[in-house]
Amino acid sequence: MKEQKVKPSILPGFMELLPKDQILFNKMMDTIRRNYEKYGFVPLDTPLIEKSEVLLAKGGGETEKQIYRFTKGDTDLSLRFDLTVPLARYVAQHFSELNFPFRRYHIGKVYRGERNQKGRFREFYQCDIDIIGNGKLSIINDAEIPSIIYSTFKDLGFEDFTIHINNRKILNGFFESVKVDKKIEVLRIIDKLEKIGYDAVIKELEEIGIEKDSIERIMEFIGIKGSNDDILLKLKELNIENEQFLLGLDELNKVVHYIRCFNVPEKNFIIDLTIARGLDYYTGTVYETILNNYPQIGSVCSGGRYDNLAEFYTDQKLPGVGISIGLTRLFYQLREAEIIGENASSTLSEVLLIPMGETLDYSIEVANSLRNEGIVCEIYYEDAKIGKKFAYADKLNIPYVILIGEDELQRKMVSLKNMSTGAQNIIEISEAAETIKNRL
Amino acid sequence: MKEQKVKPSILPGFMELLPKDQILFNKMMDTIRRNYEKYGFVPLDTPLIEKSEVLLAKGGGETEKQIYRFTKGDTDLSLRFDLTVPLARYVAQHFSELNFPFRRYHIGKVYRGERNQKGRFREFYQCDIDIIGNGKLSIINDAEIPSIIYSTFKDLGFEDFTIHINNRKILNGFFESVKVDKKIEVLRIIDKLEKIGYDAVIKELEEIGIEKDSIERIMEFIGIKGSNDDILLKLKELNIENEQFLLGLDELNKVVHYIRCFNVPEKNFIIDLTIARGLDYYTGTVYETILNNYPQIGSVCSGGRYDNLAEFYTDQKLPGVGISIGLTRLFYQLREAEIIGENASSTLSEVLLIPMGETLDYSIEVANSLRNEGIVCEIYYEDAKIGKKFAYADKLNIPYVILIGEDELQRKMVSLKNMSTGAQNIIEISEAAETIKNRL
Numbered sequence: 001m002k003e004q005k006v007k008p009s010i011l012p013g014f015m016e017l018l019p020k021d022q023i024l025f026n027k028m029m030d031t032i033r034r035n036y037e038k039y040g041f042v043p044l045d046t047p048l049i050e051k052s053e054v055l056l057a058k059g060g061g062e063t064e065k066q067i068y069r070f071t072k073g074d075t076d077l078s079l080r081f082d083l084t085v086p087l088a089r090y091v092a093q094h095f096s097e098l099n100f101p102f103r104r105y106h107i108g109k110v111y112r113g114e115r116n117q118k119g120r121f122r123e124f125y126q127c128d129i130d131i132i133g134n135g136k137l138s139i140i141n142d143a144e145i146p147s148i149i150y151s152t153f154k155d156l157g158f159e160d161f162t163i164h165i166n167n168r169k170i171l172n173g174f175f176e177s178v179k180v181d182k183k184i185e186v187l188r189i190i191d192k193l194e195k196i197g198y199d200a201v202i203k204e205l206e207e208i209g210i211e212k213d214s215i216e217r218i219m220e221f222i223g224i225k226g227s228n229d230d231i232l233l234k235l236k237e238l239n240i241e242n243e244q245f246l247l248g249l250d251e252l253n254k255v256v257h258y259i260r261c262f263n264v265p266e267k268n269f270i271i272d273l274t275i276a277r278g279l280d281y282y283t284g285t286v287y288e289t290i291l292n293n294y295p296q297i298g299s300v301c302s303g304g305r306y307d308n309l310a311e312f313y314t315d316q317k318l319p320g321v322g323i324s325i326g327l328t329r330l331f332y333q334l335r336e337a338e339i340i341g342e343n344a345s346s347t348l349s350e351v352l353l354i355p356m357g358e359t360l361d362y363s364i365e366v367a368n369s370l371r372n373e374g375i376v377c378e379i380y381y382e383d384a385k386i387g388k389k390f391a392y393a394d395k396l397n398i399p400y401v402i403l404i405g406e407d408e409l410q411r412k413m414v415s416l417k418n419m420s421t422g423a424q425n426i427i428e429i430s431e432a433a434e435t436i437k438n439r440l
Numbered sequence: 441m442k443e444q445k446v447k448p449s450i451l452p453g454f455m456e457l458l459p460k461d462q463i464l465f466n467k468m469m470d471t472i473r474r475n476y477e478k479y480g481f482v483p484l485d486t487p488l489i490e491k492s493e494v495l496l497a498k499g500g501g502e503t504e505k506q507i508y509r510f511t512k513g514d515t516d517l518s519l520r521f522d523l524t525v526p527l528a529r530y531v532a533q534h535f536s537e538l539n540f541p542f543r544r545y546h547i548g549k550v551y552r553g554e555r556n557q558k559g560r561f562r563e564f565y566q567c568d569i570d571i572i573g574n575g576k577l578s579i580i581n582d583a584e585i586p587s588i589i590y591s592t593f594k595d596l597g598f599e600d601f602t603i604h605i606n607n608r609k610i611l612n613g614f615f616e617s618v619k620v621d622k623k624i625e626v627l628r629i630i631d632k633l634e635k636i637g638y639d640a641v642i643k644e645l646e647e648i649g650i651e652k653d654s655i656e657r658i659m660e661f662i663g664i665k666g667s668n669d670d671i672l673l674k675l676k677e678l679n680i681e682n683e684q685f686l687l688g689l690d691e692l693n694k695v696v697h698y699i700r701c702f703n704v705p706e707k708n709f710i711i712d713l714t715i716a717r718g719l720d721y722y723t724g725t726v727y728e729t730i731l732n733n734y735p736q737i738g739s740v741c742s743g744g745r746y747d748n749l750a751e752f753y754t755d756q757k758l759p760g761v762g763i764s765i766g767l768t769r770l771f772y773q774l775r776e777a778e779i780i781g782e783n784a785s786s787t788l789s790e791v792l793l794i795p796m797g798e799t800l801d802y803s804i805e806v807a808n809s810l811r812n813e814g815i816v817c818e819i820y821y822e823d824a825k826i827g828k829k830f831a832y833a834d835k836l837n838i839p840y841v842i843l844i845g846e847d848e849l850q851r852k853m854v855s856l857k858n859m860s861t862g863a864q865n866i867i868e869i870s871e872a873a874e875t876i877k878n879r880l
Contacts, residue, residue, distance in 0.1 A: 006497040008533035008753040011515065014487040016530070018537055019544070022483050038811050040789040040818030043462050047454040047563055048488065048549065049508070057446040068489070070510030072553055075451065090456070093448035097458055099786065099835050101822060104459070109488065113512055123487055138821035140800065151811075261804040313448040346539065349480040360580065364701040371478055371591075378480030381578035382541060395539050 013114060013122035015328055020346040025331050028156060029107060032127045032325060035152040036105035039144070041129050044106045046086040052076040054089055057312035066112040079111035083128045083324070084309075091132055092313035100134035101141070107327075119336070121328050130322030132309055137319045139251050142285040142305055143258030145323055149289055149301050150264045152325075157340075161300075163264070164272035164288040167252045168304070170235065171276060173245025178217045182208055187276040190222055194274070194295075222274045228256055231271045248284070255285055283307040287323060297333045301325045345397040350436050351416075352393040353379040356386070356405040363404045366414055366429055373433045393419060400436055453554060453562035455768055460786040465771050468596060469547060472567045472765060475592040476545035479584070481569050484546045486526040492516040494529055497752035506552040519551035523568045523764070524749075531572055532753035540574035541581070547767075559776070561768050570762030572749055577759045579691050582725040582745055583698030585763055589729055589741050590704045592765075597780075601740075603704070604712035604728045607692045608744070610675065611716060613685025618657045622648055627716040630662055634714070634735075662714045668696055671711040688724070695725055723747040727763060737773045741765045785837035790876050791856075792833040793819040796826070796845040803844045806854055806869055813873045833859060840876055 010016055017025055037043075052069055055078045068079040080086050083106045091102065107127045114120045129148065131141045146163045153161050171190075175183045189204045196204075198219070205215045224234050235249055252271065259269055277286040284305030291297055303323030310318050334340045351370065355363040363379055370377045380389045393401050403415040408426065416432045417424040427435075450456055457465055477483075492509055495518045508519040520526050523546045531538065547567045554560045569588065571581045586603045593601050611630075615623045629644045636644075638659065645655045664674050675689055692711065699709055717726040724745035731737055743763030750758050774780045791810065795803040803819055810817045820829045833841050843855040848866065856872045857864040867875075 005754060006494055006752055008494060008529040008750070009491070010487055010494075010529075010533075011489060011491060011517070014489070016486055018534060019482040019484070022485060025485075026483050037788050038814075038816055040787065040816055042459040042787055043466050044459070045462060045465075046456055047450055049451060049454070049551075049563065051449070051451060054446055054448060054450075068510075068512060070508075072508060077451070089448040089450075093450075094458060099832055103818065111489075123489065133822070136822070138823070140819075140821040144819075258800075258804065261801050263808050310448070312446055314445060347480065347482055348477050360698075361701050364698065368703055374478075376478055376480055378543065379580075379584075381580040382573070382576070383578065392539055 011122070012116050013120065015121055015123070015332065018346070020344045021331075021335065021341065023346070023348065024335075024340060024344050025327075028331060029125070029127070029327060031155045032152055032327070033105070033107060035148060035155055036127070036129050038151070039103070039129075039148050041103045041105040044087070044090065044104045045108065046080070046083075046090055046106070048079055048109065048111075049077050050080060050086065050089070052078040054313075055080060055085055058085070063112075066114060068111045068113060081112050082110050083108060083126050084130075084322075087128075087130060087132075088310035088318075089313055091318060092310040092316070095314065095316060100132065101137060102132040103129070104132075105129045119329065119332055121332070124326060124328035127325040127327050128322060130309075130320050132318050132320040135317050135319075137321065139254050139284075140258055141321050142251070143255045144262065145285075145287065145303070145321055146259050146269050147262035147264050149287065149323060150262075150268055153289065153301070158291060160292045161268065162290050162292055163269040163301075164275050164290060164299075165252070165255065165259075165269060166272055166275045166286050167248040167255075167284055168276065168282050168286060169244045169248025169284055170252060170273070171248075173242040173248055174221055174238075174240065175218075177240045177242040177245060178214045180210060180214050180218070182210070184280070186210065186218065190218070190274055191276045193222065224273055228266065228269070228271050231273070232256065251284060277302060277304050281306055285321065294333070294337060294339070297330070297337075300330050343397075347396040347398055348376050349378050349396065349398050350375050350439075351377045351400040351402055351432075352389075352396075352398045353377060353402045353404065354386070354389050355379065355381075356403060359404045359406065359409045362409045362412075366402065366404060369429050370433055370436070373437065375433060375436055399439060400432075402432060451562070452556050453560065455561055455563070455772065458786070460784045461771075461775065461781065463786070463788065464775075464780060464784050465767075468771060469565070469567070469767060471595045472592055472767070473545070473547060475588060475595055476547075476567070476569050478591070479543070479569075479588050481543045481545040484527070484530065484544045485548065486520070486523075486530055486546070488519055488549065488551075489517050490520060490526065490529070492518040494753075495520060495525055498525070503552075506554060508551045508553060521552050522550050523548060523566050524570075524762075527568075527570060527572075528750035528758075529753055531758060532750040532756070535754065535756060540572065541577060542572040543569070544572075545569045559769065559772055561772070564766060564768035567765040567767050568762060570749075570760050572758050572760040575757050575759075577761065579694050579724075580698055581761050582691070583695045584702065585725075585727065585743070585761055586695075586699050586709055587702035587704050589727065589763060590702075590708055593729065593741070598731060600732045601708065602730050602732055603709040603741075604715050604730060604739075605692070605695065605699075605709060606712055606715045606726050607688040607695075607724055608716065608722050608726060609684045609688025609724055610692060610713070611688075613682040613688055614661055614678075614680065615658075617680045617682040617685060618654045620650060620654050620658070622650070624720070626650065626658065630658070630714055631716045633662065664713055668706065668709070668711050671713070672696065691724060717742060717744050721746055725761065734773070734777060734779070737770070737777075740770050783837075787836040787838055788816050789818050789836065789838050790815050790879075791817045791840040791842055791872075792829075792836075792838045793817060793842045793844065794826070794829050795819065796843060799844045799846065799849045802849045802852075806842065806844065809869050810873055810876070813877065815873060815876055839879060840872075842872060 067081055109123055110126050114122055149163050185208050193201050275288050282304035286304035288299035289301035301323055305321040307319050309320045353363050367377055367379050401417045408414050413426050414432050415426050549563055550566050554562055589603050625648050633641050715728050722744035726744035728739035729741035741763055745761040747759050749760045793803050807817055807819050841857045848854050853866050854872050855866050
């Protein structure tokens with residue numbers, strides 16, 4: 001009697017990669033990690049499951065509906081939906097054991113029961129950094145963040161990207177100065193400018209009852225363009241006497257000055273008065289990052305400054321600044337657009353050893369030598385025709401094959417075959433190792 | 441009115457580390473990964489949440505009770521409880537897109553609702569490798585595995601550990617030869633030898649009705665000791681004509697031969713006829729790894745050979761061999777025993793830059809240079825007394841401080857202070873970079 005099989009499949013909205021893509025994905029993750037570490041951030045890892053009471057302390061909103069929440073025994077549990085809430089909980093919980101400013105990075109999976117839709121994921125990686133101050137945090141940190149974004153995306157292989165920078169205090173102060181009190185609503189509409197265009201923004205502003213005069217001034221304000229210095233000058237020349245506005249402008253001037261100290265090229269960052277990043281969390285500098293040839297992807301790295309990380313858990317005032325890269329979505333988009341993935345390899349192996357005849361002992365000796373040299377290699381042990389063994393190397397895209405027959409064994413040498421050129425030579429093991437290591 | 445705060449805490453049975461320990465933990469994980477990659481294994485990453493129907497295809501047993509299982513909408517979901525079932529599902533699902541033998545590693549979190557107990561975790565990392573064959577898989581793979589265990593634990597800093605090796609076919613064949621048909625029960629009892637001792641094993645064998653003669657032969661068999669060659673010889677001299685037994689003995693002879701080819705020192709592996717590794721999964725070679733100075737930790741790396749990875753999902757016959765390191769538990773035990781963690785640092789930063797006076801622009805220039813040299817550094821931006829800045833470096837265990845005052849700025853140099861010796865010198869930036877890089 002034949003057993004009933006269960007159809008092997010995963011849930012919709014979950015990303016699972018074949019080795020070729022997984023290797024690419026991990027390379028990107030390693031690059032991000034290396035850059036985060038270079039700037040002195042320390043790693044954190046928090047549980048994926050937390051008490052619902054803790055994770056949902058802030059409560060309300062879209063997020064709560066999307067959450068994976070369940071009970072085990074009589075405990076109410078939830079899967080984390082971002083890395084910020086766990087950070088807030090962590091810092092509040094371990095406050096006395098941490099040193100401030102606390103610079104942490106966290107690369108991990110988060111969960112949201114999103115509507116099932118192409119390019120939307122229910123399980124995805126976020127790669128976050130945050131710098132948390134105890135009571136206060138220097139504005140210079142806000143200028144270091146773009147330098148980290150720049151360094152990271154450059155290392156990821158991008159040249160043509162722009163970090164868009166704004167300051168919420170400037171926005172808030174400006175709205176106060178034009179006597180608009182529906183700030184949140186107006187910000188939400190302005191945030192859509194890129195998506196819906198000028199006319200639609202004006203129409204929506206009218207719909208929420210903003211006066212004609214104010215709309216004109218708002219559109220003039222968000223229409224301020226030019227070089228970074230031009231924009232800073234035009235903002236100054238608005239002669240707005242609002243305290244928030246002036247504070248924000250001062251911050252933005254400092255941020256721009258120090259971004260330049262960090263050698264971020266002028267073409268890679270721009271003041272953009274239209275970005276606001278969400279509604280009630282950020283309080284100062286905000287960032288978005290656009291790949292200029294692929295604006296349809298949207299922001300690939302966003303974040304900003306906030307006044308109070310952990311207000312739901314502690315009375316400690318913990319201002320911070322941070323960014324997040326949504327790696328799963330970014331990878332998916334880059335892969336779909338075929339920006340990455342060409343000529344990708346399905347293996348990390350640099351060479352496949354193929355023993356022929358009674359040469360396995362010697363072949364293992366050769367593998368030992370290569371591995372001692374740091375070369376990633378594997379031996380084809382299976383009983384198969386030589387063609388099948390070569391096909392294996394070919395399909396995985398392994399750059400070299402080492403053939404070891406009786407002749408090579410006698411002479412204590414190896415036949416090294418370059419799989420792309422087809423060239424094959426009998427050489428010393430050490431020479432083969434050098435060739436493989438120096439191939440790039 | 442003051443808001444009610446939520447007490448920041450995590451669930452019992454979940455491990456969360458302070459930066460100092462997290463850095464150590466990640467170093468261990470990196471070491472394991474590097475070794476797995478060196479042997480040509482490719483990375484895999486599967487969803488943490490799967491369909492319950494798929495994850496529990498095998499069904500039954502302790503595991504099912506411990507599982508985190510819940511519904512979202514009308515979908516029955518479970519968190520993975522190991523990395524083997526997801527591998528089986530993955531290989532069955534992607535069978536036609538994979539190349540065999542398929543060598544994969546997977547480092548990820550798994551979930552088990554264990555009884556709440558010190559040293560038991562409900563969320564823990566497993567670090568697995570498996571080699572999966574299509575239809576068949578050479579026995580040489582079974583000999584390569586100990587070489588990977590050896591290389592990994594050596595890199596983790598251990599010297600005195602032993603890989604215990606056995607073969608289930610030898611056990612099965614032996615039991616057949618002594619006409620014991622309660623193999624599973626007998627194996628389970630023998631597996632406890634280390635824990636409960638000889639007398640208790642005999643007692644338990646009597647209790648399940650094994651005859652006195654058979655018990656004597658069993659105890660004689662599992663009492664076979666000596667060097668690896670001694671044991672192989674004694675097994676041969678038992679003159680057991682059982683087919684399974686002879687097949688297993690032949691496999692074990694080959695495995696020992698090739699382990700030696702892989703240069704695993706004789707003192708680091710031993711044939712141990714008492715280990716069986718679970719009851720119904722393994723079918724050939726089995727492994728356990730013991731840290732000889734800390735036997736109480738139990739096996740730190742275990743696994744073995746199985747005939748059929750994915751029988752619940754596919755008719756394809758997929759034999760494999762693999763091992764797993766339970767990293768969370770291992771880390772916890774090593775940390776508790778104070779084997780690791782001494783002089784651990786709370787940062788990855790190699791140097792803290794402290795600007796004094798109006799030298800921030802220049803300080804950032806210095807940081808740029810150091811980071812270009814691959815040095816991990818951070819700048820202390822906050823407004824604070826110099827003592828507090830040094831205290832920060834001290835608490836984090838940052839090995840160097842660079843002081844940059846007006847004098848250093850004028851001379852385009854830096855003051856480099858070694859935090860352990862207290863020595864301080866005004867030197868060129870490049871010299872400082874060299875000193876920091878060469879400190880080890």
